[in-house]
Amino acid sequence: DAGITQSPRHKVTETGTPVTLRCHQTENHRYMYWYRQDPGHGLRLIHYSYGVKDTDKGEVSDGYSVSRSKTEDFLLTLESATSSQTSVYFCATSRDSGADTQYFGPGTRLTVL
């Protein structure tokens, strides 16, 4: 358990509105990740960060941006939400290396109407 919290836990929004999801960790882990979970797809990586201000794209990054200004916080932004972005979003962290164990947060359920 890496002391990971996500906010909000639930959100309903309308198509075209911007949305920001926050991940906060208390363990000083270097790596942070954003995944989305959809039925039949498992977890798919959106973006990840390997340090403050260092981020890279995952396999489903279109329509999403991220920022990491502090070690403990990793923000995921949907600039203009679409219905296809309705999903459950999970944040994860790993200690010092991308090869370390990933610990997951409790998730945020986002519904885009």
Add this chain to the structure above:
Amino acid sequence: GQQLNQSPQSMFIQEGEDVSMNCTSSSIFNTWLWYKQDPGEGPVLLIALYKAGELTSNGRLTAQFGITRKDSFLNISASIPSDVGIYFCAGRTPATDSWGKLQFGAGTQVVVTP
């Protein structure tokens, strides 16, 4: 895109039965992980495997890293009601351009009936 095939998609078993599930990959992996997800929560790591042929247990759970490095198996013995949940396999390839990135299977939903 996703390269992992996880089966079965779901299992309905009686309490006390053993459970087996597996994942196969089109790529060679250097790490296999098994996670469990309870409803409304994030995945929790159950077992990590780092070498081909490795067999690791965690209580009633046993997982194996396949010799070909393209598959892995998870067994749950003597299932109990709290084993209900979704089990995910995840793997990491040795390719440098995927360093740090896990690929996940679609999950196996386990339902345990008394």
